[in-house]
Amino acid sequence: MADEHGTPATGPQLGLDELLDQLITHAQDVRNVQTKLNGLLAANTAIMGHLELPVVLRQIVRAACELVDAQYGALGVIGPDGGGLEQFVYQGIDDETAARIGSLPSGHGLLGALIDDPRPIRLSRIADDPRSAGFPADHPPMGSFLGVPIKVRDSVFGNLYLTGRRHGAFTDSDEQLISAVAGTAAVAIENARLYDEAGKRQRWLQASAEVTQQLLAYSGEDPLRVIARSVQELADADLVTVVLPAATPGELMVEVATGLASDKLTGMSYPIERSVAGAVIDSGAPILIDNIDRQNAFTLHMLEAVPVSAVMALPLAGSSRPRGSLLVARLNGRRSFTPNDLQMATTFANHAAVALELADARADQQRVVLLEDRDRIARDLHDHVIQRLFAAGLTVQSLQARQDDPAAAAKLGQVVTDLDVTIRQIRTSIFDLRGALSTSATSVRADLLGVAAEQAGQLGFEPALRFTGPVDTLVDEALADDLAAVLREALSNVARHARASKADVTLDVSFSTVCLEVSDDGVGFGATTRRSGLANLTERAARRGGSMTVTSTPHEGTQLRWQIALK
Structure with a gap:
């Protein structure tokens, strides 16, 4: 602008231009702040719009990348021991690249620095920081870096990592925005956890009602197997065993096993001393172990078959003391059970134990x-x-x-x-x-009837038994054992060689003799029939001063007669 003589304007007029420039600059700054606030609001809305924890974690990373225009982002979930990353949710790297890179980060270098000291880290170049551990082969190049911790209540849940800002390095305002996102993420994660816990409790209670109903039914699957299978599914476990006191004092036995190596573990016996199951049975209180290898208080029988790590040991309550223990385990490398997991599983085990008591009654x-x-x-x-x-x-x-x-x-x-x-x-x-x-106490009648029932499956029919004389009065326990052994060997021979359709057993006891006869309608003894078992029967009779005879007619049957004199 010039005056009437064509001289340029100065003074106040120049100050007005500067003020206009400053006003425009401030307006742009306000607009940029408004844009960032709108982006933060959109990010918060996106994060808070879900309740499933895996979806929430992915949404946090996606929203943070969009908010500060970062090419790559990740959220590392810190493990329960605080020494590394348990989960790693990433954004910006496709599946093929991730497969070429290999295993996900475990928490070293800059990632580990943020775990050790949960305060924001902002770098213009990752490679310039001495804490950087470098990148594996096939990893895309990354320059700028911004890391912010996510705190849920008083503990650090994980860390939010951003890198590769498209327009220069991360700024102070970027750090403030991502810190705000981390605060919102903490609330969303806590809500997702509560939602997940509520769903788990509902599933545990529903399963408890179903198992109770099934255990009280008149027929069905083995109750202990029903309990073990339900716990394995609900607790997301790799192996579940039901351990009961064994017949031998001081030992426990795996009554039921489901999951990995269940066939190998079923029926296993081991000492009760220092065992996790034994401690639970003695105390009646549950035990939670994050890593079985990092403690020396207990031994675990599962380790002989499966490399498990996290363990829950639950008592199966009885009328006076626990009737057994329920051991729930996850493989080495999987996440540990939480106190909430233990509480829900214990409640389920208590309900199942009551159902077992009612079923037994x-x-x-x-x-x-x-x-x-x-x-x-x-x-x-x-x-x-x-x-x-x-x-x-x-x-x-x-x-x-x-x-x-x-x-x-x-x-x-x-x-x-x-x-x-x-x-x-x-x-x-x-x-x-x-x-x-x-x-x-069992008698010789019960013993022989039991042997006959035992051999019926091999024979394909029920042997007919007949007793005469004062059987239970004159036959002592030692002689009853001999008679049971003789009958077992005789019926076993009938099952293996006779091809018979019936067998008759007679025990005749008088005050002077005891005679056991076993006859069948089979094909009789062949030339290749083994005689070692019959030799044993002859020896048993000889030790008592008696005899054993076998009469066989081809295609008409065989009669075995074992007789001794009573002294």
Whole structure:
């Protein structure tokens, strides 16, 4: 601008131009701040719009990259021991590049520095910082760096890493914006955790109700296996075992195992001393172990089969003391169980233990009803059926004595014999009804009936047993063991070689002799039949001053007779 003589303007007019320039600059700054605030608001909205933790973590990284125009971003979740990264969620690197790079960072170099000292780190060039550990092969080049911790309540959940800002290095305002995003991320992560915990509790409670219903059902899968399988699924475990006290004092046994190496672990026995399961059974309190290799207080049987690390040991409560222990484990390298996991699993185990107690009580009640019913049937057979058969036998025997016709007398005598055999068979059935479920010491009758039931699967049919004489009075425990061994070997031979359709067993005991006979309708002994088992039976008889004979007719059957004299 010039005056009327064409001289340029100076003074106040020049000051006005400067003010206009400053005003424009401030307006641009305000606009930039407004843009960043809008971006921060959008980032917060995107982060808070989800409740699933994996989705929330990915959204945090994506929103942070967009907010400061970073090419690459990542969120590292710090492990429970605080010594490294448990998860690493990244943005900006495609799957092919990630596969070429190899394993994800574990928390060294700059990443580790932020873990050790959770304060923001801002660098113009990563390579210029002495804490930088460099990049692996095939890793894309990265220049500027910004790292900010994410604190959930009073603990550091993880760190947010950004690099490769497209327009120069990260600024102070970028650091402030990302710090604000980290604050929002902490709230979102806490909400996602609470949501996840609520969902887990709901699933545990639902499974508890389903398992209780199944355990109280009248039939179905083994209750302990149902419990173990449910815990493995709910706890995201690799291996679950149910450990109970073994028959041998001072030992435990794996009753049920599900998951990895379950076949190898099922049936395993080991000392109770210093074991995790033993400690839980003795104290009745659960135990949580982050890493079994980093402690010396307990031993763990699972390590013989599977390299597990994190372990939960839960008591299975009984009426007076824990009836066993439920061990839940994850493989080495997986995340540890949390106290919330332990609490939910313990509640489930307590509910399952109550269901087991109720199921056992119901089974005992059914057993009592069955015993009473069998006792009634046995009593009716003894008091009515046998007495009537005995009376009928006396009547037929009286008619036989008056019969003049020899043929008719012989037929009546055969009827008396058949009635006598029938009475003996009914008495054996009566003992089977009463003795098989008796809680008293076993007798020779129970032993032989048990052997017959044991061999029935191999034979393909039930052997017929008959007892005569004072069997349980004159046969002591040692002789009962010999008789059981003889019957087992005899029926085993029938199953392996005879191709029989029936087998009859008779034990005849008098005050002078004991005779066990086993006969079948099979093909008889062949030329290649092994005789080592029969030699053992002969030796058993010889030790007692008795004998063992075998009579065999081809295609008509075999009869084994084992007899000793009572002293």
